[in-house]
Amino acid sequence: MAEIHLIATLRPAPGKAAEVHPSHFLPRFALRRSLFTDLQLRQILCETAENVEQLEPSCLTFLLTECRRPDDTIEFKVIERWASQEALEQHQHKSWLRTMYTAFDERDLLAGPEEIEMLKVISGFTTR
Numbered sequence: 001m002a003e004i005h006l007i008a009t010l011r012p013a014p015g016k017a018a019e020v021h022p023s024h025f026l027p028r029f030a031l032r033r034s035l036f037t038d039l040q041l042r043q044i045l046c047e048t049a050e051n052v053e054q055l056e057p058s059c060l061t062f063l064l065t066e067c068r069r070p071d072d073t074i075e076f077k078v079i080e081r082w083a084s085q086e087a088l089e090q091h092q093h094k095s096w097l098r099t100m101y102t103a104f105d106e107r108d109l110l111a112g113p114e115e116i117e118m119l120k121v122i123s124g125f126t127t128r
Helices: 041-055 085-092 095-106
Strands: 004-010 059-068 074-082 115-119
Touching: 004 085, 041 059, 041 074, 041 095, 074 085
Parallel strands: none
Antiparallel strands: 004 074, 004 115, 059 074
């Protein structure tokens, strides 16, 4: 089975990025709609990264990054590497992930749709 590599880009709606304050982190694995009340995009994505690390051993890499664009807006890029297409498909059907996307829509957290870029590795390495 071939590994799957992708980059997901999420652009926060104006005023929806918010800083993460460690004292406000959700309890681990507690991504439920009721807990999204006071959370902004960055914090939800950080919690998602933690959940993927703990709950999805078929995810080989999951890096949440932030990029400041020339127009001084930010966007989040998630760099993902999955053991197989099946592993990625299982991830996409997790109930807590669907709840996260529902929260994005209900709270207008994104400036537009998430962009997914499927990548083909042609050279390089991940660890030494």
